[in-house]
Amino acid sequence: MQDVVQAYYGKELQSTADLKTSACCDADAVPDWLKPLLARVHLEVSSRYYGCGLVCPPLLEGCRVLDLGSGSGRDVYLLSQLVGASGEVVGVDMTPEQLAVAREYLPFHAEQFGYANVRFLEGQIERLEELDLEPGSFDVIVSNCVLNLSTDKPAVLRGIQRLLKPGGEFYFSDVYVDRRLPEAVQSHPVLYGECLGGALYWNDFLRMARAAAFTDPRLVSDRPLEITEPQLAALVGEARFYSATYRLFNILELEDACEDHGQAVIYRGSIDQAPTRLVFDKHHNIEAGKVFPVCGNTYRMLHQTRFAPHFQFIGDFERHYGLFEGCGSAIPFDQDRVVSGAAASCC
Numbered sequence: 001m002q003d004v005v006q007a008y009y010g011k012e013l014q015s016t017a018d019l020k021t022s023a024c025c026d027a028d029a030v031p032d033w034l035k036p037l038l039a040r041v042h043l044e045v046s047s048r049y050y051g052c053g054l055v056c057p058p059l060l061e062g063c064r065v066l067d068l069g070s071g072s073g074r075d076v077y078l079l080s081q082l083v084g085a086s087g088e089v090v091g092v093d094m095t096p097e098q099l100a101v102a103r104e105y106l107p108f109h110a111e112q113f114g115y116a117n118v119r120f121l122e123g124q125i126e127r128l129e130e131l132d133l134e135p136g137s138f139d140v141i142v143s144n145c146v147l148n149l150s151t152d153k154p155a156v157l158r159g160i161q162r163l164l165k166p167g168g169e170f171y172f173s174d175v176y177v178d179r180r181l182p183e184a185v186q187s188h189p190v191l192y193g194e195c196l197g198g199a200l201y202w203n204d205f206l207r208m209a210r211a212a213a214f215t216d217p218r219l220v221s222d223r224p225l226e227i228t229e230p231q232l233a234a235l236v237g238e239a240r241f242y243s244a245t246y247r248l249f250n251i252l253e254l255e256d257a258c259e260d261h262g263q264a265v266i267y268r269g270s271i272d273q274a275p276t277r278l279v280f281d282k283h284h285n286i287e288a289g290k291v292f293p294v295c296g297n298t299y300r301m302l303h304q305t306r307f308a309p310h311f312q313f314i315g316d317f318e319r320h321y322g323l324f325e326g327c328g329s330a331i332p333f334d335q336d337r338v339v340s341g342a343a344a345s346c347c
Contacts, residue, residue, distance in 0.1 A: 033273055040112050041077045042105045048072035051144035052243040053173025058271050059306045062086040063139035068125045069146025073102030077109050085115040092121050126152040128159035138163050143172035148198040157212035164250040167305040173245045175199040185236055214248035216297045218281040221245045222333040242333040249301050258295035258324040263315035265292050270310045295324035
């Protein structure tokens with residue numbers, strides 16, 4: 001299927017207007033603080049953007065960031081501004097046509113930003129070990145609607161885990177489905193190219209992530225997708241698709257369940273874009289200045305990562321009170337809001 005993906009994104013699609021569904025198109029509202037940064041990205045780069053979410057987690061200043069499936073470079077140039085002159089962003093893509101666009105505008109963006117902290121590598125995200133990338137050298141790895149296009153998703157996750165620093169984060173958006181898809185859907189060239197045919201059953205993704213040592217994947221946000229093109233809708237039948245953003249931390253001590261150790265945190269309100277509360281994930285909306293009980297895994301995700309200076313920590317791991325209340329295994333995505341059509345706010 002790699003030839004299908006290269007042809008679809010390198011030759012068939014010339015802009016987001018050519019997409020046939022809304023799956024590979026970012027329908028999330030862009031936060032006001034990001035809009036000026038997006039406005040500085042060259043129009044041709046932005047016009048060839050095919051993402052399904054925003055992959056800009058907080059606290060990137062000075063970080064080394066890797067973008068997998070970077071395409072024409074929109075997210076790379078956005079992240080370049082967030083890491084600043086002291087950071088670096090590396091984009092990896094296997095499509096020569098997309099890389100040509102990204103590299104063409106390197107001088108333009110260096111002049112725009114006042115520094116050059118970006119580079120692009122041609123390669124397959126399933127074979128990151130073949131690229132000039134040092135193990136354990138990235139603070140954050142991102143990917144925007146690309147994992148579903150991979151023909152060897154476990155290899156991608158293993159490569160990511162290898163490249164992340166201890167406490168580093170894989171923050172990414174992708175497309176998931178509520179059941180395993182039949183071969184006819186998986187191999188359909190348009191459905192595959194539109195990020196649907198390669199979508200993982202959500203529970204298989206969780207198993208795959210845990211097998212790659214990402215023990216506790218955290219869902220940040222999600223939205224249902226609807227296929228309005230009748231022929232494509234008939235092919236997928238009753239399968240329901242979702243665009244979702246996850247964060248996975250490279251912390252080997254994480255447990256396979258949310259265990260209660262009587263711990264809590266207090267958010268200092270010191271992150272610029274979140275002065276009153278930090279939405280860490282879908283179940284952790286942490287109000288500044290208030291004692292917030294957490295499980296052992298959440299404690300570690302905050303204490304052993306770049307988030308640590310922004311929190312006060314209460315408790316340790318000396319006592320155990322069983323499972324943390326509210327830990328479940330039902331489908332995690334919202335069921336009551338459907339995004340239809342190909343039009344979206346960021347495309």
